[in-house]
Amino acid sequence: xxxxxxxxxxxxxxxxxxxxxxxxxxxxxxxxxxxxxxxxxxxxxxxxxxxxxxxxxxxxxxxxxxxxxxxxxxxxxxxxxxxxxxxxxxxxxxxxxxxxxxxxxxxxxxxxxxxxxxxxxxxxxxxxxxxxxxxxxxxxxxxxxxxxxxxxxxxxxxxxxxxxxxxxxxxxxxxxxxxxxxxxxxxxxxxxxxxxxxxxxxxxxxxxxxxxxxxxxxxxxxxxxxxxxxxxxxxxxxxxxxxxx
Numbered sequence: 001x002x003x004x005x006x007x008x009x010x011x012x013x014x015x016x017x018x019x020x021x022x023x024x025x026x027x028x029x030x031x032x033x034x035x036x037x038x039x040x041x042x043x044x045x046x047x048x049x050x051x052x053x054x055x056x057x058x059x060x061x062x063x064x065x066x067x068x069x070x071x072x073x074x075x076x077x078x079x080x081x082x083x084x085x086x087x088x089x090x091x092x093x094x095x096x097x098x099x100x101x102x103x104x105x106x107x108x109x110x111x112x113x114x115x116x117x118x119x120x121x122x123x124x125x126x127x128x129x130x131x132x133x134x135x136x137x138x139x140x141x142x143x144x145x146x147x148x149x150x151x152x153x154x155x156x157x158x159x160x161x162x163x164x165x166x167x168x169x170x171x172x173x174x175x176x177x178x179x180x181x182x183x184x185x186x187x188x189x190x191x192x193x194x195x196x197x198x199x200x201x202x203x204x205x206x207x208x209x210x211x212x213x214x215x216x217x218x219x220x221x222x223x224x225x226x227x228x229x230x231x232x233x234x235x236x237x238x239x240x241x242x243x244x245x
Contacts, residue, residue, distance in 0.1 A: 020033055
């Protein structure tokens with residue numbers, strides 16, 4: 001399992017995202033997966049204070065998304081985890097066939113995300129408790145990254161993801177992992193239904209359009225696939241698209 005991410009959210013839970021791979025490193029696509037999540041206290045081999053299981057299906061890119069705290073509880077109480085009193089570690093076990101034959105994937109320390117939950121708990125604490133266990137939250141603003149309500153934006157310079165260098169001349173550069181397989185996606189765009197409409201792979205680009213089988217074109221003025229110029233005029237004879245072997 002590679003490429004896991006954590007995202008804070010309320011109420012008492014946080015999101016987990018990962019790409020599922022087999023022992024050969026190949027992405028496991030569109031398959032039922034069982035995950036067992038454990039929260040360990042103190043060390044990577046510490047006591048489990050909470051565990052839960054999830055039955056999910058990987059997508060076309062082997063990606064799975066789940067919310068830790070909302071799974072099928074095996075033991076413990078997620079809302080009772082004392083985030084502010086110790087270090088905590090996330091243990092992940094997996095059965096790629098969707099059963100109960102779990103195999104250890106790994107254990108890693110939870111560094112910051114669940115502590116947003118602790119900060120939320122602290123906001124409900126009595127004054128005496130707050131004075132005894134102060135919580136400091138820091139928001140970093142700068143001349144580059146700006147926050148406006150629920151949005152964050154970058155107004156200067158270029159953005160690079162996974163490039164390992166500062167040599168990009170474009171506004172946005174995304175580079176794949178050096179160990180990525182030929183079918184691993186680098187970048188994708190999904191519609192409101194979660195369907196992938198555009199994806200960049202190691203050796204090409206693919207575009208998906210509506211195929212509902214009704215014989216009608218895709219709904220909306222922008223349905224289907226089209227290539228056109230900036231000008232709406234129809235008399236322009238400039239070349240728009242060239243396809244070569």
